[in-house]
Structure formats: structure tokens, C-alpha cells
Amino acid sequence: MSEKKGILKAAGILGSTTMLSRIMGMVRDMVVSRLFGAGMATDAFFAAFQIPNMLRRFFAEGALTAAFVPIFSETLVKEGEEKARELANLCFTLLFVVTTGVTLLGIIFSPQIIALMFPGFSSTDGKFELTVLLNRIMFPYLFFISLVALCMGILNTLRHFFTPSISTVFLNISMILAALFLRPFYQYPVTALAVGVLIGGMIQLLLQLPVLWRKGFPIRPGFDFNDSRLKRITLLMLPATLGVGVYYLNITVGNILASLLPQGSVSYLYYAQRLFEFPQGVFTVSVAQAVLPAMSRQAAEGDLASMKESLNYGVRLTLFVTIPALSGLIVCAEPLMTLLFMGGAFDHNMALQSARALVCYSFGLTFVALVRVLAPAFYALKDTRTPVFTAFAAFLLNLGFSLWLMGPLLHSGLAFASSLSAFGNMLLLFWMLRRKTGLLGGRRMLKTAVSAVLASLPMGVAAWLMVNCLDWSITGQKLLKGAFLSSVVVVSVLFYGLISWLLRSDEATELWDMILKRIRRQKV
Secondary structure, eight states, X not given: OOHHHHHHHHHHHHHHHHHHHHHHHHHHHHHHHHHHOSSHHHHHHHHHHHHXXXXXXXXXXXXIHHHHHHHHHHHHHHHOHHHHHHHHHHHHHHHHHHHHHHHHHHHHTHHHHHHHHOGGGGGSTTHHHHHHHHHHHHTHHHHHHHHHHHHHHHHHHTTOOHHHHHXXXXXXXXXXXXXXXXXXGSSSTTHHHHHHHHHHHHHHHHHHHHHHHHTTOOOOOOOOTTOHHHHHHHHHHHHHHHHHTHHHHHHXXXXXXXXXXXXXXXXXXXXXXXXXXXXXXXXXXXXXXXXHHHHHHHXXXXXXXXXXXXXXXXXXXXXXXXXXXXXXXXXXXXXXXXXXXXXXXXXHHHHHHXXXXXXXXXTTHHHHHHHHHHHHHHXXXXXXXXXXXXXXXXXXXXXXXXXXXXXXXXXXXXXXXXXXXXXXXXXXXXXXXXXXXXXXXXXXXXXXXXXXXXXXXXXXXXXXXXXXTSOTTSOOOHHHHHHHHHHHHHHHHHHHHHHHHHTTOHHHHHHHHHHHHHXXXXXX
């Protein structure tokens, strides 16, 4: 099987399982919005959850995966399974020790962390104390999910993608059940959500270990911390922490500034970010996770041309999917927010405020997606300095734009600042990668981008005309609205696919051929 087909197949598996996870995440957020609305309690929970979640993305899924996968792939290709197994055990043991220490420090110093990151919370009676309590309950989630990320890196390199991507479903189920059934047992009902996060993290880790054992990589303690490969991974991780996690650092800065804005701003940004992350999680992260092992193997074999071809294909797939998704999110922001979240403690004004943030986030959808696909190319080449430079530049852009826009646009300005900084980060990564590796096939990428834009514009207009047939400010009629919006999405996707095919889009043709082949196999 060619690398292109392997990437597409892996992205398909990851996309399918992540789709299920994201749907469960939407159900979770619907439960949270109806039970808790958007106010002090949700601000406190989302802020508290942001801290271990940010560290997990910086340290585990970001830096650790980016540093570990290339070295692990190289060891597997050049030295065999036994040496790769030894490296996996060393990394797991070291990560266990480090995250235990970080977790304990996070619990002890929670008041200082909350005061630093969310200074505006102290002005509301009880908000600061509640955030500290929730943060202490959820900080051990970092321990579990960091080990899950390492297991994910091992399994993805072994071309097993299903278990790591499906495990997040159980986090969402745990949070839903905790919110529904544990609320009456706590003085602050939102505490049940924090307990659900902790239980969900434990379940995610327990799911990975048996699969690793079946794949021939049972986890055992390893204490040779002087191993040269481990040192290389550690050195790669230090700068990669900022390089891969810049987007989440920008989101965190937004939340810090949002704590200074009117109450509910943190929650508005959270609900908008959740919908914004839906297409990211379903497809973009799937492509990035599928491309990194392929590029790492090719880089380890010294095949730079194939590595660039894999990257080019990943970029084109990302453009083909995210550009119409961007158009759809902007058009359907209000209908989505009102359909999914309005009701109970979450009123129409809250839905509108969240929708405005979603529109501003959506302008950066393609840029954020491309950053996630481009950054792994540097790590496959064992270059962590360049992403650090671009990350720092993007961080400064985000901070500057946030301070400028938060006055006139409030929380929506913070969302738009994140989009602008992602655009800057994407441009820098493209430029630096082209300087490092030579031509990247920019004409093919540009052709895909132009074709996607030309197909998305009429699709967006058609979707706008359809969604305006209903009054989304009225509560109730969820089934009717849900069926109508689903129909709009299906018609829009088909319309986009048809126009793309008429424009002779390579990606549309490849996907159509793949569907036809699958249909023929089923008939046989």
C-alpha cells in the first residue's frame, strides 16, 4: 500500500472514530449548557479544566508526540522491535515520574496558578475559590492523559489508530454520567463534572495498555535514563513544547483576558471553541496524526522527496476539507449554537454571544489546520528550533491583536485575534519549510485552495438562503430544527462535491474513485 493510500486510510479511521468522539463531546456540552448555562460556575469549570488540558496539549500530545514519534520510528526502522520496545519502556517510566511530580505541584500551587492565569476571577465572590477547587480535582487528569499520549504515539507508529482515537469517547461519557447523576452530592453541582474528567482520564489509559501488549509492546519499568535516544527526545521536547502548542497558548491568553471581561465571556469562548474544534478534530488532527509517522519513516530512510509528497498530500486534503467547513461554520454559527445549546439555563442571548465568537474563530479554521499539518514536518526532520521561532512570533501577534480588539469587540475580539495569529504562524511555517527543503509543490496546493474557494462560495450562499428560512431565536422544535439543519449540511456537502468535481479537483476525483471502488467490492 502506497504512503498516500496509507495516509488516507489512517485519516479515515481517525476521522471516523474522532467523529463519534466529537458527537459525544457535543452531547456532553449540550448537557453542560442546559444544566449549568453560562455564568460563574461554568466560567470556573472551563477555566480550571483549561490548565491541565493546556499542559496536556503542550507537553503530551504536542511536544512529546512530536519529539517521540520520529526517534521511535527511526529506532524501529534501523534497530528493530527489541530496541524500540526498550525505548518505549524508558519513555513511559520517565514520563510517569515527571508527570507525577508536575501533578503534585499543580495541586499544591493551584491558588497561585489561578490567580496568575485568571486575575479577574477574584472580583466575583466565590469564583476564585471554586476555580481552585475544581482545578485541584482535575489536575491528575494531566498524569493520565500524558501517558495516553505516549501510548498513542507508539500505536500510531505501529499503524494502529483505532484505540487511541476512540478512547476520548469514554471521557465524554464519563463527564455526561457524572453531570447527570453526581450533581446532588456536591455543594457546588459543577464539581461533578470535574470528577467525571478524572474518571474519564483513568479509563482512557486503561484502554491503551492491553492493545500495546497485543502489539508486542507490553509496558514494563525501564530506568536507564542515560540512554542517548532518551536524551535526544528530551532535547527535542524542550522547544517543541512551545512550537506545537502555540494555538492552545493563544487560546489560554484569550481566556486570561476574557476573565477581565463581563461574566460569561470565558464560557462563550469555550462553547464557540468546541464547535470550532469539531472539524479540526474530525479531520485535521486525523491527517496530522496520519502524516507524522509516514513523514518520520521517510525522513529516517533519507527519502526527502517522498516526505515532501506526503506533506503536500496532507496539506491538499486539509485545504479541500477546511475551506468549505470555514464557510459552513460562519453561515451556520447562530443556528448551531441555538440548536445545540439554547434551553434550560442557556438563553438566546448566550447563544448569540457564543455564535459571534464562533464566527471570529472560524476565519482562522484553515490557518490553524495548516499549522497542525506543517509543524510535524519539522519534527520529522528533527528540527524543533524553527517551530519555536514561528510560535513565539504568533504568540506576540495574538497578544497584540487581543489587547487591540478586546476593547471594541469584547470576547469576539479575542477569538478574531487567535485567527489572525494563526494566519501569521502558517505563513512563517510555509516560508521556513520551503527554505529548508526546497519546493513543496506550491502550485498543486494553490490549485486545491482556489478550487475549494470557488466551490465554497456558492455553497455558502445556498446554505445561508436555506438557514434563514427558520427563526432560530424561538426555543423548542429541536427535532424539526435538527432535521432541517442536517438537511442543509447534507445538501451543502453534495453541492460542494459536485462543484469540486466539475472544477476537476484532484481531491474530489480521488475521493469519488475511492467510493466507487468500495461500492464495487461490496457488490462482489
